[in-house]
Amino acid sequence: MPSSPTITLSNGHKMPQVGLGTWQSTPEEVISAVKAAINAGYRLIDTASGYRNEEAIGQAIKELIQEGVIKREELFVTTKAWTHEIAPGKLETALHSSLKKLQLEYVDLYLAHMPTATNDDMSQQIHESVEDIWKQFDGVYKAGLAKGVGVSNWNNSQIERALALGVTPVHNSQVELHLYFPQHDHVDFCKKHGVSVTSYSTLGSPGRVEFTLPNGIKPFGPAPSELQDSNVISIAEKHHKSPAQILLRYAVDRGIAIIPKSIHANRIKENFDIFDFTLTHEEIEKLEESKTNRRLFAQDFMAGHPEDAFVDERN
Numbered sequence: 001m002p003s004s005p006t007i008t009l010s011n012g013h014k015m016p017q018v019g020l021g022t023w024q025s026t027p028e029e030v031i032s033a034v035k036a037a038i039n040a041g042y043r044l045i046d047t048a049s050g051y052r053n054e055e056a057i058g059q060a061i062k063e064l065i066q067e068g069v070i071k072r073e074e075l076f077v078t079t080k081a082w083t084h085e086i087a088p089g090k091l092e093t094a095l096h097s098s099l100k101k102l103q104l105e106y107v108d109l110y111l112a113h114m115p116t117a118t119n120d121d122m123s124q125q126i127h128e129s130v131e132d133i134w135k136q137f138d139g140v141y142k143a144g145l146a147k148g149v150g151v152s153n154w155n156n157s158q159i160e161r162a163l164a165l166g167v168t169p170v171h172n173s174q175v176e177l178h179l180y181f182p183q184h185d186h187v188d189f190c191k192k193h194g195v196s197v198t199s200y201s202t203l204g205s206p207g208r209v210e211f212t213l214p215n216g217i218k219p220f221g222p223a224p225s226e227l228q229d230s231n232v233i234s235i236a237e238k239h240h241k242s243p244a245q246i247l248l249r250y251a252v253d254r255g256i257a258i259i260p261k262s263i264h265a266n267r268i269k270e271n272f273d274i275f276d277f278t279l280t281h282e283e284i285e286k287l288e289e290s291k292t293n294r295r296l297f298a299q300d301f302m303a304g305h306p307e308d309a310f311v312d313e314r315n
Contacts, residue, residue: 001040001041002041002272002273002275003041003043004016004017004018004019004041004042004043004044004272004275005017005018005252005275007196007255007257008196009109009148009171009172009196010169010171010194010195010196011147011148011169011171013108013147013148013171014076015044015076015108015109015148015172015196015257016042016043016044016076016257017252017256017257017258018042018044018248018252018257018258018259018260018271018272018274019042019043019044019045019046019076019078019257019258019259020033020034020037020042020044020045020046020259020260020261020262020268021046021200021259021260021261022034022045022046022047022051022053022057022261023048023051023200023261024051024207024210024211024261025051025053025261025263026053027052027053027055027056028056029263030053030056030057030060030263031056031057031059031060032263032265033262033263033268034057034060034061034064035060035063035064036265036268036269037268037272038064038069038070039069040265040268040269040272041272042268042272043070043074043075043076044075044076044077044078044257044259045057045061045075045076045077045078046078046079046198046259047077047078047079047080047102048079048080048082048111048113049079049080049081049082049085049094049097049098049113050080050082050113054079054098054101054102055101055102057077057102058101058102058103058104059103061075061077061102061103061104062103072104075108076108076109077102077104077107077108077109078107078108078109078110078111078174078198078259079098079102079107079109079110079111080110080111080112080113080152080174081094081095081098081110081111081112081113082113082114083113083114083116083117083118083122084117084118084119084120084121084122086112086113086114086117086128086133086136087117087118087119087126087128088117088126088128088132089136090136091133091136091137091139091140092136092139092140092143092145095107095110095140095145095146096145099145106144106145106146106147107145107146107147108146108147108148109146109147109148109149109150109171109172110137110140110141110145110146110148110149110150111149111150111151111152111172111174112133112134112137112150112151112152112154113152113153114152114153114299114302114309115130115133115151115153115154115155115158115302115307115309116301116302116305116307116308116309117133117307118301122301125304125305127305127306127307128307129161129306129307130154130158130161130162130307131161131162131165133162134161134162134165134167134170135165135167137149137168138165138167138168141168142168148171148172149168149170149171150170150171150172150173150174150195150196151170151172151173151174152173152174152175152200153174153175153176153299153309154173154309155186155309155310155312156185156186156189158307158309159173159189159190159193159195160193163193169193169194169195170193170195171195171196172195172196172197172198172257173186173190173195173196173197173198174197174198174199174200174259175197175198175199175200176199176200176201176295176296176297177197177199177200177201177202177251177256178199178201178202178203178204178205178226178247178251178296179204179226179229179232179247179250179287179288179290179291180204180224180226180290180291180292180293180294181291181292181293181294181295181296182288182291182293183197187254187255187256191255196257197255197256197257198256198257198258198259199251199256199257199258199259200259201296201297202247202248202250202251202258202259202260203226203227203244203247203248203260204223204225204226204227204247204296205296205297206225206227207261208220208296208297209221209222219300220296220297223296224292226243226247226290227243227244227247228243229243229287229290231286231287231289231290232246232247232287232290235279235283235286235287239277241274241277242270244260244267244270244271245270245271245273245274246279246287248260248271248274249274249277249278249279250279250284250287252274253278253279253284254284295310295313298310298313298314
């Protein structure tokens with residue numbers, strides 16, 4: 001069985017470089033997906049309170065441990081606090097809730113899913129600074145509820161402000177990062193400051209167009225398919241790999257962690273079968289000829305908030 005290389009967080013905790021993403025996975029789907037992933041060699045499972053599948057993931061993990069397939073200390077579980085959970089005084093209670101659902105005593109990585117606090121139904125923005133948000137993460141880390149803490153969808157300046165507090169450092173930054181949106185500036189910034197990086201939407205998020213809000217609206221329109229990019233296909237043929245495997249290896253060869261989402265056992269296995277080849281510097285340059293540097297996820301609900309991470313891109 002293959003095993004993932006690891007990335008060492010600045011506190012020494014080791015994080016597998018390849019994990020299973022679970023956004024858009026229903027509770028029923030995610031139980032079988034987690035079991036298929038663990039049996040294929042995955043040890044990193046990425047979820048979030050906002051995905052509404054923590055309880056099912058906890059059930060799958062419990063069953064795998066009871067069956068002797070895995071030990072808790074061999075797993076790396078990431079979850080995230082949504083905008084209402086990072087509001088003043090809310091974080092520790094939110095993490096306890098996630099831990100109860102996951103049936104765990106701690107998570108390996110706890111992330112601020114966004115830098116913008118809101119009330120419970122997101123109808124009102126709460127003007128809380130990233131410094132005050134990060135102080136809450138410092139608290140849950142020091143309480144032993146998380147082995148590592150980090151951020152998602154924060155910009156360089158916001159991470160720098162959190163680091164400047166001189167408390168627990170930011171251990172990981174999870175951001176949209178894929179071939180067409182390679183995030184070189186952010187990755188360079190994080191490397192300079194000892195912050196590991198995780199890519200979401202590494203395959204260009206082909207499933208996002210099916211995402212539907214509770215009000216029935218589908219907020220994401222179509223975008224060029226990276227899986228059908230001619231350079232990706234050409235290099236895939238050269239390595240006898242699929243286009244998806246090339247896109248995943250592209251991020252891995254840049255030292256970035258990846259969390260591709262799938263609920264299909266064969267695809268889960270394929271996404272993990274990327275350790276028997278590497279891309280050359282020339283191949284990476286060829287692939288990046290197609291980059292657009294345009295986001296798939298603008299997170300428009302952040303607009304108007306003092307901590308809107310993408311405000312510079314909206315103007």
